[in-house]
Amino acid sequence: MKVYDQQFNQNEWFIVIVFVVFYLVIFFMPRRFSLTTSMTLVLVGIYIGMLSDHTISIPPFDFYDVNDNSSYQFFDFLTYVMYGPFGYIYCYIYDYYKFRGFKVLFYMLFWAGIAMLLEYTATKLGVFHYKQGYRLLFSLPIYLGLLSITLLYFDILLKREKNIYFNSN
Known part of the structure; x- marks a missing residue:
């Protein structure tokens, strides 16, 4: 196990601040989707972040470590939960x-730029090593x-939601 840091400092503060600010942003945004769709979009953001990070940050690739050391910790989990609002x-x-x-x-290039700036x-x-x-x-x-993938999933999600709504009436 490689240790980068053992204190609560800038990497944890970054995660806490981004987490709080972006969850507050989605909480105060005007409602556009059903509660189910909104929750699904947040969960998709978390899932995609976790899946992609775990795909390239563990062996056989092992391209980076997250947070204070190479083992999984609570703030690693918060890092992935922090991704939720971005998908939404x-x-x-x-x-x-x-x-x-x-x-x-x-639009995708713009968001890829935002993601790269945040990374x-x-x-x-x-946060990343x-x-x-x-x-x-x-x-x-x-x-x-x-x-x-997120936009493809979103389009499918909206079509299914509309079909469920119209077929139930």
Whole structure:
């Protein structure tokens, strides 16, 4: 086990602040989706973050460690829960502006840029510790893939919700 830090400091504060601010943002946003859809979008954000991080941050890849040491800790869990609002806000804005065609690509590139900026900040504050030559730029295609999957899932989710609503009347 590799230890990077043993104190409550900037990496934990970053997680707490991002967690609180973005959950408050989604709490105060005007309601756009049903409670079920809203909760599903938050859970999808958490799941995708956890799945992707656990795919590339554990052997055989082991490209980075999260937080204070290489073992799983409570703040690692909070890091993944912190991802939830991003999926919700991403889909909320996408649905609000009804992006289509090339605008979807630019929208995804914009959000990939936001994700990379947050990852850069998190890395500087000790949330992520790159290993084996991993670099921030390697995250770009991962983000684009995950953002694409999220929009596909969101579109399917909305279609199913509309079908359930219209078929129940």
